[in-house]
Amino acid sequence: MSQDxxxxxxxxxxxxxxxxRVGLPQPTTLDRYRPGQPLVSGTVLVxxxxxxxxxxxxxxxxxxxxxxxxxxxxxxxRSAAADAGLDASVFxxxxxxxxxxxxxxxxxxxxSDSTELVELxxxxxxxxxxxxxxxxxxxxxxxxxDTKTPREHTAQRALEGFTRSxxxxxxxxxxxxxxYVAPGAEDLIGSTLRFFVSPKxxxxxxxxxxxxxxxPVPADIDxxxxxxxxxxxxxxxxxxxxxxxxxxxxxxxANVVGLDIPQLGEDLKKVTDRLDGEAIELDIxxxxxxxxxxxxxxxxxxxxxxHNAGVTRDRTLAKMPExxxxxxxxxxxxxxxxxxDALLKAKAINAGGRIIGVSSMAGIAGNRGxxxxxxxxAGVIGMVQSMAPVLAKSDITINAVAPGFIETQMTAAMxxxxxEPGRRLNSMNQGGLPIDVAETIAWFASSxxxxxxxxxxxxxxxxxxxx
Amino acid sequence: xxxxxxxxxxxxxxxxxxxxxxGPYAHASNSDMLAAALDGLIERYNLQGEKIGEMAAGAVLKxxxxxxxxxEVVLGSKLAPETPAFDVQQACGTGLEAVILIANKIALGxxxxxxxxxxxxxxxxxxxxxxxxxxxLLDANRTPDTAGRLKLLTRLRPGMxxxxxxxxxxxxxxLSMGEHxxxxxxxxxxxxxxxxxxxxxxxxxxxxxYDRGWQDDLMTSYLGLERDQNLRPxxxxxxxGKLKPVxxxxxxxxxxANSTPLSDGASTVLLASEEWAKARNLPILAYxxxxxxxxxxxxxxxxxxxxxxxxxxxxxxxxxxLTLQDFDVYEIHEAFAAQVxxxxxxxxxxxxxxxxxxxxxxxxxxxxxxxxxxxGSLAAGHPFAATGGRIVAGLAKELSDRGSGRGVIxxxxxxGQGVVAILESAGGAK
Numbered sequence: 082m083s084q085d086x087x088x089x090x091x092x093x094x095x096x097x098x099x100x101x102r103v104g105l106p107q108p109t110t111l112d113r114y115r116p117g118q119p120l121v122s123g124t125v126l127v128x129x130x131x132x133x134x135x136x137x138x139x140x141x142x143x144x145x146x147x148x149x150x151x152x153x154x155x156x157x158x159r160s161a162a163a164d165a166g167l168d169a170s171v172f173x174x175x176x177x178x179x180x181x182x183x184x185x186x187x188x189x190x191x192x193s194d195s196t197e198l199v200e201l202x203x204x205x206x207x208x209x210x211x212x213x214x215x216x217x218x219x220x221x222x223x224x225x226x227d228t229k230t231p232r233e234h235t236a237q238r239a240l241e242g243f244t245r246s247x248x249x250x251x252x253x254x255x256x257x258x259x260x261y262v263a264p265g266a267e268d269l270i271g272s273t274l275r276f277f278v279s280p281k282x283x284x285x286x287x288x289x290x291x292x293x294x295x296x297p298v299p300a301d302i303d304x305x306x307x308x309x310x311x312x313x314x315x316x317x318x319x320x321x322x323x324x325x326x327x328x329x330x331x332x333x334x335a336n337v338v339g340l341d342i343p344q345l346g347e348d349l350k351k352v353t354d355r356l357d358g359e360a361i362e363l364d365i366x367x368x369x370x371x372x373x374x375x376x377x378x379x380x381x382x383x384x385x386x387x388h389n390a391g392v393t394r395d396r397t398l399a400k401m402p403e404x405x406x407x408x409x410x411x412x413x414x415x416x417x418x419x420x421x422d423a424l425l426k427a428k429a430i431n432a433g434g435r436i437i438g439v440s441s442m443a444g445i446a447g448n449r450g451x452x453x454x455x456x457x458x459a460g461v462i463g464m465v466q467s468m469a470p471v472l473a474k475s476d477i478t479i480n481a482v483a484p485g486f487i488e489t490q491m492t493a494a495m496x497x498x499x500x501e502p503g504r505r506l507n508s509m510n511q512g513g514l515p516i517d518v519a520e521t522i523a524w525f526a527s528s529x530x531x532x533x534x535x536x537x538x539x540x541x542x543x544x545x546x547x548x
Numbered sequence: 549x550x551x552x553x554x555x556x557x558x559x560x561x562x563x564x565x566x567x568x569x570x571g572p573y574a575h576a577s578n579s580d581m582l583a584a585a586l587d588g589l590i591e592r593y594n595l596q597g598e599k600i601g602e603m604a605a606g607a608v609l610k611x612x613x614x615x616x617x618x619x620e621v622v623l624g625s626k627l628a629p630e631t632p633a634f635d636v637q638q639a640c641g642t643g644l645e646a647v648i649l650i651a652n653k654i655a656l657g658x659x660x661x662x663x664x665x666x667x668x669x670x671x672x673x674x675x676x677x678x679x680x681x682x683x684x685l686l687d688a689n690r691t692p693d694t695a696g697r698l699k700l701l702t703r704l705r706p707g708m709x710x711x712x713x714x715x716x717x718x719x720x721x722x723l724s725m726g727e728h729x730x731x732x733x734x735x736x737x738x739x740x741x742x743x744x745x746x747x748x749x750x751x752x753x754x755x756x757x758y759d760r761g762w763q764d765d766l767m768t769s770y771l772g773l774e775r776d777q778n779l780r781p782x783x784x785x786x787x788x789g790k791l792k793p794v795x796x797x798x799x800x801x802x803x804x805a806n807s808t809p810l811s812d813g814a815s816t817v818l819l820a821s822e823e824w825a826k827a828r829n830l831p832i833l834a835y836x837x838x839x840x841x842x843x844x845x846x847x848x849x850x851x852x853x854x855x856x857x858x859x860x861x862x863x864x865x866x867x868x869x870l871t872l873q874d875f876d877v878y879e880i881h882e883a884f885a886a887q888v889x890x891x892x893x894x895x896x897x898x899x900x901x902x903x904x905x906x907x908x909x910x911x912x913x914x915x916x917x918x919x920x921x922x923x924g925s926l927a928a929g930h931p932f933a934a935t936g937g938r939i940v941a942g943l944a945k946e947l948s949d950r951g952s953g954r955g956v957i958x959x960x961x962x963x964g965q966g967v968v969a970i971l972e973s974a975g976g977a978k
Contacts, residue, residue: 151735152899154737160898162898162899163897163899163901163902164898166903167899167903168899168904171736171893171897172737173736173737173738173739175737175739176733176734176736176737176739176740176801177733177796177797177799177800178733178734178796178797178799178801179734179797179799180734
């Protein structure tokens with residue numbers, strides 16, 4: 082699925098001219114990742130509030146990624162860059178010059194009092210205008226609950242208001258994220274920083290991710306193939322977002338197993354054959370489904386489980402019969418819980434495993450006519466939150482994505498009056514693509530994402546609805 | 549057999565005041581100016597009829613007719629006509645490189661005395677025949693018959709009357725030296741204010757040196773000029789702040805004040821073995837003890853065009869067993885105030901020193917109160933090849949005045965090159 086027609090038109094010279102004059106939204110053609118291309122196609126500018134603790138980890142990540150980097154004139158950052166083998170230039174906003182940056186990374190962990198939040202203004206005020214289109218802004222902080230004083234807690238919590246607002250005003254297809262890094266988890270930020278500075282996070286903005294203590298990142302990780310040697314199960318893999326997910330996990334090196342209902346068996350086979358994967362034709366709501374899946378992986382184990390299969394059966398509640406309600410809840414939530422339990426009971430999920438759910442904007446903000454669907458998708462969030470501490474004991478992580486308006490056959494079939502506001506009412510002025518959801522899932526799945534659990538990250542272009 | 553190495557003495561120098569382009573020296577040629585500087589040197593040190601071991605000098609902008617410019621100047625001077633000479637060219641490093649070449653011959657015992665110099669004019673610039681026209685004329689020369697030659701004439705076009713004008717730009721990047729330096733200034737975070745402050749200091753120090761008569765035995769007036777024409781002491785940050793940037797776009801920090809202007813001038817330095825100096829009862833101001841050149845890849849690796857001295861310096865320091873802080877005087881050529889500040893920033897920067905120089909620790913900072921204490925190129929002007937001689941003679945005199953101590957010179961050059969050298973006072977390094 083490529084760009085929508087409107088985006089194509091306004092990105093043509095005459096279309097852009099008219100849109101500008103009339104004041105129509107002008108969505109940027111978003112950069113998207115292609116294998117083999119550099120992580121960042123431009124310079125990453127790194128800044129820090131005094132006293133931060135992430136300079137070393139940021140420098141190490143960007144050095145390993147061969148990124149072109151500039152830093153502010155900060156002694157800690159310069160030393161950290163030197164130690165990491167990062168040949169970074171200097172950026173001093175008072176020194177002039179036509180500098181442009183593809184990404185801005187700011188270590189805000191040194192901010193321990195609200196009066197120090199001015200460091201955000203000092204760094205971003207002169208640099209934000211120098212961000213190129215499809216630019217990336219990442220602010221790193223300390224989780225408020227892990228701070229030492231109430232003042233620090235307050236200041237760190239305040240960062241969220243900054244990133245969410247900057248996301249809404251930065252424009253040009255640029256994204257802004259906040260990453261809370263727990264003390265002790267500094268060395269685990271690699272996969273997250275890489276994802277958020279790269280075009281892989283094209284349609285993710287205004288999000289808050291938390292990196293907490295976890296297993297060490299494998300020293301020999303191949304960032305081009307971070308799933309090499311891993312086995313991944315993707316439900317609902319025959320088409321749409323599921324197909325993009327299984328393709329992306331295969332691209333990242335995973336041995337993939339696709340699952341879909343027998344009616345879609347032929348489509349599924351085409352996908353898994355193309356990816357040298359295996360196919361399971363199964364209705365996940367059937368009584369024996371958990372056992373069939375657990376038996377399939379028994380002994381060989383599975384590393385990544387992506388619960389993507391889902392349906393909608395929309396009706397306002399007044400017109401909602403029980404079967405309509407129940408089928409949605411069963412497919413979208415209850416079956417996932419049963420499959421998880423069966424896999425865990427059979428010890429079929431390997432240590433270092435990943436469970437990834439697919440929630441929805443409806444599950445966060447609610448949606449008219451979707452009480453059943455939104456309930457199931459909010460339940461997925463609940464599942465992530467409830468299971469994260471349980472699974473941590475087995476070194477398994479659980480996270481979820483919450484897609485907003487994604488261009489699929491389903492959204493193409495919507496009436497225009499519903500489709501267009503859904504598409505445009507976000508910071509990107511356009512819908513996302515299935516690959517955007519898939520890249521976010523691949524980030525959670527990465528062997529480097531040991532410090533990510535209990536996260537729900539929206540892939541919605543920072544939709545105006547929902548917190 | 550390894551030749552023994554002798555100490556090389558700096559006896560003194562002489563230069564003409566530097567003029568701004570198309571100023572008082574507009575009609576003076578390179579050979580006129582170099583001859584004037586050399587005549588003054590001969591007079592000061594009684595070298596009339598003296599057979600000097602060898603003279604080396606050069607110019608960056610040079611007419612094709614100035615083949616063996618230096619030898620021709622020697623022949624026109626009062627030196628013995630048996631004094632051999634050769635030309636050198638290494639962009640703005642020419643003058644210091646000429647000093648090093650002569651010093652090395654003296655050190656090796658190949659010669660006992662030598663003169664190094666440099667000259668440049670941006671006024672009397674060499675204009676060449678239009679390249680297309682040149683080819684037609686050469687073809688005509690190669691064509692034996694008249695009919696063939698007439699046929700060639702049909703290739704002539706009116707545009708061919710426009711001559712080839714020497715451009716102040718790097719052939720491989722198409723950027724001027726100033727534009728290159730503006731990129732460096734931005735990448736090293738050098739502010740306008742810091743550049744302007746350095747500029748004011750340069751003018752004030754040079755003016756003070758003139759006022760106390762310090763320059764008297766370093767100069768010979770020429771064509772009515774007694775001081776460097778570019779010198780403008782007593783400026784302020786406020787005044788310089790009003791100038792528009794000339795490099796680096798509208799947000800640039802480099803102006804006509806904190807960049808050296810195109811200039812005309814010449815300089816010479818007399819070098820010798822200790823024995824030669826003693827035999828003639830000539831003073832020894834200082835010794836040249838070390839030197840180094842380096843070059844950077846500004847084309848593919850995108851190192852700053854004028855950053856080569858930052859590389860040459862640590863190589864030289866390591867060989868000399870010295871640190872950057874072991875000097876009493878620093879002479880860092882002010883091609884642009886930003887170039888000086890970028891060089892200092894690089895030596896202080898852990899990233900540059902580790903990633904580019906491969907050193908565990910930064911070279912560190914210097915006491916800038918010890919830098920360019922008698923003014924620099926921003927005030928004096930910068931006739932490319934003449935700058936090295938001006939600096940060597942001035943530093944030698946300063947070290948002699950102090951009675952002891954050690955000084956270091958750093959000169960950046962076009963095409964990504966740099967030359968550095970160490971001088972020690974005749975009274976010892978302390």
